[in-house]
Amino acid sequence: MFTDSHCHLDFPCFKDELDPLLAALKQKGITKLVIPATQASAWPMIKEMASAHSPLYYSLGIHPHFLDSFEEVHLAHLHDMLLSRDDKCIALGEIGLDKFAQASQTQQEWVFVKQVEIALQLELPIILHCVKKQGRVLAILKALNFQQGGVYHAFSGSLEVAHEFIKLGFKLGVGAVITYPNSTKTRQTFATLPLDALLLETDAPDMPLYQQQTKNNSPLNIIPIFECLASLRSEPKAQLATQLYNNMHNIFSLSND
Numbered sequence: 001m002f003t004d005s006h007c008h009l010d011f012p013c014f015k016d017e018l019d020p021l022l023a024a025l026k027q028k029g030i031t032k033l034v035i036p037a038t039q040a041s042a043w044p045m046i047k048e049m050a051s052a053h054s055p056l057y058y059s060l061g062i063h064p065h066f067l068d069s070f071e072e073v074h075l076a077h078l079h080d081m082l083l084s085r086d087d088k089c090i091a092l093g094e095i096g097l098d099k100f101a102q103a104s105q106t107q108q109e110w111v112f113v114k115q116v117e118i119a120l121q122l123e124l125p126i127i128l129h130c131v132k133k134q135g136r137v138l139a140i141l142k143a144l145n146f147q148q149g150g151v152y153h154a155f156s157g158s159l160e161v162a163h164e165f166i167k168l169g170f171k172l173g174v175g176a177v178i179t180y181p182n183s184t185k186t187r188q189t190f191a192t193l194p195l196d197a198l199l200l201e202t203d204a205p206d207m208p209l210y211q212q213q214t215k216n217n218s219p220l221n222i223i224p225i226f227e228c229l230a231s232l233r234s235e236p237k238a239q240l241a242t243q244l245y246n247n248m249h250n251i252f253s254l255s256n257d
């Protein structure tokens with residue numbers, strides 16, 4: 001059985017195809033999926049989707065690319081919704097810093113810090129979005145003494161940086177980047193890291209596979225991402241699949257059914 005630790009099934013492109021997609025996922029053995037929220041306006045819908053469909057779990061948070069709609073009151077709502085969360089809400093995210101986001105670094109950092117503080121208060125793992133800001137994110141997490149981990153989604157980078165995040169309790173999201181032959185460093189990193197530090201993800205509808213023909217990425221692509229990871233690793237496929245499945249359960253405290 002497989003999981004997708006990061007897919008945006010609340011985005012409009014999935015609206016009319018959710019039921020057939022969930023049926024296709026079930027058929028492929030992809031049984032648990034996490035929808036990470038990106039902005040406050042999406043929180044109620046994501047919560048509703050997860051309560052209507054047993055394979056779906058979710059996290060609540062404010063993504064650095066979505067700060068144009070941010071209001072300070074959202075932080076209080078975030079705290080309150082997480083405090084009274086249901087069983088399907090398993091983390092705070094996705095949050096972080098992105099060099100290419102429109103919002104200023106000052107605003108991104110302020111919103112990020114506030115959300116990490118909520119995660120600390122409520123003892124929740126975080127789903128981290130970090131693009132070209134690894135040093136800064138590490139400095140902030142260390143300054144706040146954040147050690148309860150979560151997932152560094154769509155990790156790309158060196159073994160050394162990966163270990164810095166693992167020390168803070170993070171698992172690293174393995175996505176379509178490994179299917180690109182020229183992403184040598186990231187492929188090498190994922191070939192070498194301890195298996196218990198890895199999680200599969202698609203980031204659908206973003207991050208298409210190498211030479212993908214369709215416009216949108218799909219959580220069904222967990223299978224080719226798994227196959228690619230298996231080709232980079234030395235463990236037998238069955239062992240790899242079992243450990244990846246267990247990692248998802250461990251980091252998000254899911255019940256193993």
Ligand SMILES: [Zn+2]
Nearest residue numbers: 006036094203
């Ligand atoms: Zn995402």
